[in-house]
Amino acid sequence: MxxxxxxxxxxxxxxxxxxxxxxxxxxxxxxxxxxxxxxxxxxxxxxxxxxxxxxxxxxxxLDNYFAAFRRAPVALFVFNSILVTSITVAVSLFLCSMAAFSFVFLNWKGRDVVLAAVIATLIVPFETIAIPLLLVVNNLPWIGPNGLTTGWLNTYHVQIVPWIADALTIFLFVQYFKDLPKDLVEAARIDGATWFQVYARVIVPISGPVIATAAILKFLAMYNQYLWPLMVTQSEAFRPVMVGLQYFFQLNVAWGEVMAYLSLITLPVLVFYLALQRAFIASIASTGIKG
The missing domain is CATH 1.20.5 (Single alpha-helices involved in coiled-coils or other helix-helix interfaces)
Structure with missing residues (x-):
C-alpha cells in the first residue's frame, strides 16, 4: 500500500x-x-x-513606455484593434453558429454540398483574393453619418464586414453540434418552440466550450491582422496595433520602445484569453448532457 x-x-x-x-x-x-x-x-x-x-x-x-506613446498614438491603435476585433468576434459567433445550426439540425436541399463548399474555402489563401476584395470594397456604397457614400476605405466597417463569417468558425460549430443529442431539439420542437427558440434557448446555453474556443481563435486572428488593414487604412485614425508597429521601425530603431509597444498591445490578448478560459472551464463544469 x-x-x-x-x-x-x-x-x-x-x-x-x-x-x-x-x-x-x-x-x-x-x-x-x-x-x-x-x-x-x-x-x-x-x-x-x-x-x-x-x-x-x-x-x-518606464522611459521606453513614455517614449512609445510619444512616437505613436498607441492608445488609439489599441482602441481601434479592440473595437474592430470585439465587434467582429461577436457578430461572427452569432452568424457562424446560426449557419452551423442550419447545417446540422435543418434538412434542406443541397445542404451537404454547401457545407463542403464552405469548408473548401479553408484551402484558399487570403493573398489570392486580397486585390479583388480591395477593388470590391473600394466601390461599394455605405450609408453613414455623412449620408450615402461610395468606397469603404479608411473606415472601421471595411475591417469588420469581410471577416464576420469564416469557414473555420462554422466548421467548429458544426462538429460540436453534431455531437449534441438530437432528443433535445426534438423535445423542444414537440413543445412548440420555433427553430430560433431552439437555437437560442436549447443549443446556445450548452455550447459554452465551442463558443469560447471559436472566440479565442477569432480574436487572435483579427487582433493580429496586418496585411488587410495596411491595404485599406491610409488614415492613422483607423489603423490597428499591428499596422502601428511599423512606426517603431522608421529611422532609428529603439528596441526598448519596440518591446514596450509589444507589451502594451499584448495585454488585451492576455486579458481576453484569461476571461475566456474561466468561461470555458465554467461552461464545462455546468454542462451535464447525457446522450
Missing amino acids: ALTTRRSRLSTALRYALLVAVALVFVFPIVFMVMSSLKPDLQLLRDTTSFNAFLPVGDIS
Whole structure:
C-alpha cells in the first residue's frame, strides 16, 4: 500500500514538473519582452547574452513606455484593434453558429454540398483574393453619418464586414453540434418552440466550450491582422496595433520602445484569453448532457 502511494505521488510530481516546464517555455518570451521594455537599448542588447534578459536588473525604468506613446498614438491603435476585433468576434459567433445550426439540425436541399463548399474555402489563401476584395470594397456604397457614400476605405466597417463569417468558425460549430443529442431539439420542437427558440434557448446555453474556443481563435486572428488593414487604412485614425508597429521601425530603431509597444498591445490578448478560459472551464463544469 505504501509503495503504491509512493509511486502515485512520484507520478503526480513528475506530471506537475512536466507541466511547469511546458508552461515556462511559453512564459519566457513574455517575461523577456516585459523585462526588455524596462531597460535602455544598450543594456537590453547586452543582457540577451545571459539569463539577465529575464530578470529586472540594471537600469530599470518606464522611459521606453513614455517614449512609445510619444512616437505613436498607441492608445488609439489599441482602441481601434479592440473595437474592430470585439465587434467582429461577436457578430461572427452569432452568424457562424446560426449557419452551423442550419447545417446540422435543418434538412434542406443541397445542404451537404454547401457545407463542403464552405469548408473548401479553408484551402484558399487570403493573398489570392486580397486585390479583388480591395477593388470590391473600394466601390461599394455605405450609408453613414455623412449620408450615402461610395468606397469603404479608411473606415472601421471595411475591417469588420469581410471577416464576420469564416469557414473555420462554422466548421467548429458544426462538429460540436453534431455531437449534441438530437432528443433535445426534438423535445423542444414537440413543445412548440420555433427553430430560433431552439437555437437560442436549447443549443446556445450548452455550447459554452465551442463558443469560447471559436472566440479565442477569432480574436487572435483579427487582433493580429496586418496585411488587410495596411491595404485599406491610409488614415492613422483607423489603423490597428499591428499596422502601428511599423512606426517603431522608421529611422532609428529603439528596441526598448519596440518591446514596450509589444507589451502594451499584448495585454488585451492576455486579458481576453484569461476571461475566456474561466468561461470555458465554467461552461464545462455546468454542462451535464447525457446522450
